[in-house]
Amino acid sequence: MSRQMKLGAFMRPTTIHTGAWRYPGAFPDANFNFAHLSHFAQRLEDAKFDAFFMADHLAVLNMPVEALKRSHTVTSFDPLTLLPALAVQTKRLGLIATASTTFEPAYMIARRFASLDHISAGRAGWNIVTTSNPDAALNFGLDDQMEHDERYARAREYYEVVTGLWDSFADDAFVRDVESGLFFDPEKMHVLNHKGRYLSVRGPLNIARPVQGWPVIVQAGASEAGRQLAAETAEVVFAAGGRLADDQAFYRDVKGRAEKAGRDPDSLKILPGAFVVVGDSDDEAREKRFKLDSLVHEQSAIASLSIALGIDASKFDPDGPLPEIPETNQSQSGRARAVALAQREGLTVRQLAQRLGGYAGLGFVGSVKTVADQMEQWFVERGCDGFNVMFPSVPEGLEDFITGIVPELQKRGLFRREYEGPTLRDNLGLKRPPNRFFGSGA
Numbered sequence: 001m002s003r004q005m006k007l008g009a010f011m012r013p014t015t016i017h018t019g020a021w022r023y024p025g026a027f028p029d030a031n032f033n034f035a036h037l038s039h040f041a042q043r044l045e046d047a048k049f050d051a052f053f054m055a056d057h058l059a060v061l062n063m064p065v066e067a068l069k070r071s072h073t074v075t076s077f078d079p080l081t082l083l084p085a086l087a088v089q090t091k092r093l094g095l096i097a098t099a100s101t102t103f104e105p106a107y108m109i110a111r112r113f114a115s116l117d118h119i120s121a122g123r124a125g126w127n128i129v130t131t132s133n134p135d136a137a138l139n140f141g142l143d144d145q146m147e148h149d150e151r152y153a154r155a156r157e158y159y160e161v162v163t164g165l166w167d168s169f170a171d172d173a174f175v176r177d178v179e180s181g182l183f184f185d186p187e188k189m190h191v192l193n194h195k196g197r198y199l200s201v202r203g204p205l206n207i208a209r210p211v212q213g214w215p216v217i218v219q220a221g222a223s224e225a226g227r228q229l230a231a232e233t234a235e236v237v238f239a240a241g242g243r244l245a246d247d248q249a250f251y252r253d254v255k256g257r258a259e260k261a262g263r264d265p266d267s268l269k270i271l272p273g274a275f276v277v278v279g280d281s282d283d284e285a286r287e288k289r290f291k292l293d294s295l296v297h298e299q300s301a302i303a304s305l306s307i308a309l310g311i312d313a314s315k316f317d318p319d320g321p322l323p324e325i326p327e328t329n330q331s332q333s334g335r336a337r338a339v340a341l342a343q344r345e346g347l348t349v350r351q352l353a354q355r356l357g358g359y360a361g362l363g364f365v366g367s368v369k370t371v372a373d374q375m376e377q378w379f380v381e382r383g384c385d386g387f388n389v390m391f392p393s394v395p396e397g398l399e400d401f402i403t404g405i406v407p408e409l410q411k412r413g414l415f416r417r418e419y420e421g422p423t424l425r426d427n428l429g430l431k432r433p434p435n436r437f438f439g440s441g442a
Contacts, residue, residue, distance in 0.1 A: 005379055005415050006269055006386030006428055008053040008096065009044050010238075013037055013076050014394045016055075016275070018304065018357050019295030021072035023393040030394055031076045038089045040398060047402040048416050050427050051094030051125060052086065053218075053238070053388055054079040058100060059135035064314075067303030080112045087120035094424035096125035096218055096236075101158040102151055103131065103140040106199055109158075110165035113215045114207045122211035122423035126162075127218040127238065128229075130155050148332060152225035154198040159217070159233050161201050163436075164192045166214050168204030170438040190437040212425050213432040222250070222333035231257030234268060235430050238388055240337055241272030241362025247383035269428055274375070274387040275363040278400040282366040289365050292392050293358045298350075301357030305349070308338040308356055318350040337361070359390060372408040379414065 010016065014030040014037070021028045030036045041052050056079050060068070068074055079097035087095055095116065099109050109126075117124035130151035137146075146154065173188035192203030219234035221227065230237045231254055239250055255265035277292070279285030305313040309325050316323060322342040325335060341360055342352045352360075364371045378384050391397035409415035420426050 002413065004413075005375070005409065006050050006236075006271060007415065008051040008094075008236075008238075008271055008386070008388040009040075009049050009398075010053045010055065010273055010388040010390045011037075011040070012055045012073050013079075013082060014040070014072075015392065015397070016073075016273075016390045017292060017296075017359050017392055018071055018073070018300050019292050020393045020397075022295040023292055023396070025396050026393045027395065028072070031072060034077075034082075034085065036394070037077075037082065038086060040394060041086045041090050041093055043398065043402055045090045045093040047406045048419060049093060049389075050386075051096045051123075051424060052083070053096040053125075053127070054083060054098060056098040056100075056129075057136070058103065058131060059139055064299070064303060067297075067299040070297045070300045071303075080116065083124075084116055084119045087116065087123065090123075092123070092419045092422065092427070094123045094125055094216070094427065095120055096127055096216070096424075098127040098129055100129050100131040100136075101155040102146060103136065106158050106161040107165065107201055107203075107205070110162040110205055111207055113162075114166055114205060114210045117210035117212055117215045118207070122425070124210070124212070125216035125218050125236065125424055127220060128155060128159065128233070129220060148223070149225050152221070152223075152229055156229060156232070157196045157198050159229075161192070161194050161196075161199050163214055163217075163433075164194065165201070165203055165205040166210055167435045167437050168192065169209050170435060171209055171213075174208055188438060209435065212423050213435070216424050216428065216430060226333065227254055228257060230254055230268070231263070232261050236428065237268060237270045239270055239272040239384070240333060241274055241384075241387075242337065242340075244378060244381065244383050247272055247362070247378065248381065251382055251384065267430060269385040269430075271386045271388045272362055272378075272384050273390055275359045275361060275390040275392065276371060276401055276405065277363070277365045277392045277397065278368060278371055278404050280367065282370050285365045285367065285370075288392065289363075293354060296354060296357035298353070301350075301353035304357040305338065305353040308334045310335055313349065313353065316349045318353075319348050322347070322349055322352060368404040368408050371405055372412065375405070375409065376412065376414060 027036050083095040083097050113124055113126050168190055170188035174184045175182055189204055194201045216235050218236040219230040220238040222240050251270050258268050259265050277285050277289045302314050364374045410417055
């Protein structure tokens with residue numbers, strides 16, 4: 001079979017665009033409406049999407065209340081509560097949850113994702129994040145956020161601990177021999193006894209090895225430290241997405257780092273986020289995007305810019321150019337993308353804020369043919385291995401993609417018509433990892 005796209009649906013747990021909940025026909029309560037979310041997941045499975053990819057955040061008070069009160073992403077379900085519920089509503093759709101390495105105990109994260117993998121019969125994925133929001137630290141007994149590079153150093157150790165815990169038992173450790181009364185073989189149990197710079201975890205994990213061996217490892221950092229972590233550990237990289245040349249450079253860089261780390265570059269799938277607006281014509285699609293962006297309130301827009309830059313943007317001249325922005329302890333890649341966008345398109349502070357208040361990354365806006373052509377170009381010219389699709393609204397934007405773009409990609413032989421197998425690894429073309437303590441046969 002020729003190389004085919006992988007498609008994730010990036011859900012927050014619905015859409016990323018700040019104005020989406022106000023769009024005509026949208027479900028304003030979708031973030032907290034399980035019936036809606038279940039329907040979206042089932043429709044994504046109908047379309048043969050690889051995964052429902054759920055973002056997360058650990059603080060509400062991350063922007064001024066006057067802006068916060070206008071955002072539909074202010075609250076949402078806990079991913080590791082929602083996704084097990086969606087697991088029983090679906091059969092093949094992957095379920096990827098974001099979980100931070102900065103605040104929660106590694107043992108609990110390992111246990112929750114192992115549980116999700118068992119409940120879903122092998123469809124779990126863990127999006128590793130280090131959490132750049134300083135307001136989140138205040139919810140976990142800390143006065144300030146850990147330094148950027150130190151967060152990534154902790155994340156690297158955290159990954160080793162979690163994957164080590166997943167390997168606590170050989171695959172055949174649980175013999176459940178009713179006649180002899182032997183439930184598991186203690187010779188096939190490993191006690192981790194990890195004592196490192198950041199973590200001390202004894203183990204073993206109190207759950208059988210996950211169905212996939214390990215849930216699929218996803219990583220989203222784009223900084224130097226983030227790229228290196230992805231190259232060493234990730235199986236899916238959620239890339240920011242932008243100009244094709246930049247995406248190609250990122251693709252080559254991360255895959256090259258993976259190869260230097262002794263990994264097969266094809267074992268790492270790079271999926272940039274792509275905000276897709278589909279219309280009957282290119283003009284209609286542009287009108288939809290303009291309408292959507294017009295629904296972003298100015299207070300929310302400035303708040304989004306402040307978050308991206310890691311500095312209070314309300315003090316800037318809204319009609320002037322973006323001033324020099326110092327580095328902060330928050331997301332370096334987010335700051336760099338905002339600054340580059342302002343410089344590349346000559347945007348004022350107000351214009352940049354409006355764009356960021358909606359979505360400022362990679363966007364495909366046009367008719368079915370136009371969007372499919374652009375997606376095909378990115379894929380064929382090695383700017384990606386597929387996309388994490390962001391819908392402009394739900395249900396309309398999701399349905400536009402499923403009923404328009406998916407059949408077109410299938411017709412071009414770029415996307416599957418049926419799932420390759422029952423697990424997320426099967427469908428992404430990823431090998432099941434051997435148990436580091438008991439080998440590939442256990």
